Amino acid sequence: MTTDTGTGTTGGPRGGAERGGAVEVRPVAGHIGAEITGVDLAAELDDRVIQEIRAAVLRWKVVFFRGQRLDHDTHVAFARRFGEPVVLRRRGSASPPDVPEVETTADRLELGGRFGMDHEEWLRRRRHTLLRGWHCDHGARVDPPAATILRAETVPPYGGDTTWSNLAAAYAGLSEPVRAFVDGLRAEHRLGVGYQPRPGDDAYVRHLMEHQVATVHPLVRxxxxxxxxxxxxxxxxxxxxxxxxRAESAAILQMLLEQAVRPEYTVRFRWEPGSVAFWDNRATIHLAPGDNAHLEFPRIMHRVMLRGDVPVGVDGKPSEPITGSEPGRW
Structure with a gap:
């Protein structure tokens, strides 16, 4: 998202809905999340509606639409009103081959198989701590996506919710001395952090060594x-x-991660077919569901990500790539 609306705050109206013509923005949690009604995302929306949606994303960090009838092409067309979609170099077989901007989440079921693991083992080796699954999209890049637009095609009748957290509210909730301390820190973000290798030869470890992505980002952007x-x-x-x-780093990160995902800074969304979530990837982290795999119901989602900028710290210093990415190149 590239247009500055000047609407970013962590305050806002006390209850009720924000109205603008036929568009209604209804907050759903105290610090994050709003549901938008009165909009057909597959239609040719005028600039006023686009600006209202943009302002809501910046204010509430993630917004939700229900009952939408997007297909791959209209999904991409809607995303283009807010920025340039990312085209990934590699996607799985479930993603539409003729619409390169769209990635289907079912692709991830194939990932473990590439490295000799079933999906359950793949997740277990990558998410072995309670906070491990929380992430922003492609955060190891020097220019992580600015936003993600995710739509639901098929969802389980229960389970499969996604949760987001507001990182601006989490920062504001720190005490002043801690804010002053973390303002000047920088951290290395790296693909494959915390992965527990398989005994002996591990194909995924080899993949990480050959395709590593790492960046030094400001701890406060x-x-x-x-x-x-x-x-x-x-x-x-x-x-x-x-x-x-490393001991100090681990303790500080644990404290900050626990702060970042405090329940009061989060919102959880119950998906339905036709639901769309549009979030600011610069100001949120999210947690994919972990309660539906054993249910064996299909869950098919499609996402489009928008190109982002290189983060800048409080001191004005931008992120620095270590390996595997450079601004604008995917």
Whole structure:
């Protein structure tokens, strides 16, 4: 998302809905999340409606639409109103071959098989701590996506919810001395952090060594559009805080991750077929569901991500790539 609306705050109206013509933005939690009604995302929306949606995303960090009738092409067309969609170099067989901007989440079921593991083992080796699954999309890159637009095609009758957390609210909730401390820190974000290798030869470890992605990001980034300070941590990519010992780094990161996912900063969304979630990937982390695999119901989702900027810290210093990515190249 590239247009500055000047609407980014962590305050806002006390209850009720925000109205703008036929569009209604109804907050669903105290710090994050709003449901938008009165919009057909498959239609040719005028600029006023686009600006209202953009302002709601910046204000509430994630917004939800229900009962939408998007297909792959209209999904991409809607995303283009807010920025340039990312085209991944590699997708799985479930993604539509003729619409390169769309990635289907069912592709991830294939990942473990590429490295000799079933999906359950694949998840277990990558998510072995309670906070491990929380992430922003492609956070190890030097220019993580600015936003993600995810739509549901098929969902289980129960289970399969997604949860998001507001990292601007989490930063604001820290005490002043801790904010001053973390403002000046930087951390290494790396693909494959915390992965538990298989005994003997591990094909995924070889893959990580051959396709590694790593970046030094500010621990507090200044949001490009709103100017908010954002606690830029997650359990999936962060490897080590620079300038401190590994023991100190682990303790600080544990504290900050627990702060980032405090329940009051989160919202949980119950998907339905035709639901769409649109979130600011710069100011949130999210947690994919872990309660539906044993149910054996299909869950098919499609996402489009928007290109982002290189994060900048409180000191004005941008993130620095270590390996595997450079701005604008995917």
């Amino acid at each position: 200044v949001h490009h559009e709103t100017g908010e300070r954002v606690l830029f941590v997650n359990g999936y990519y962060v490897e080590q805080i620079e300038g401190v010992s």
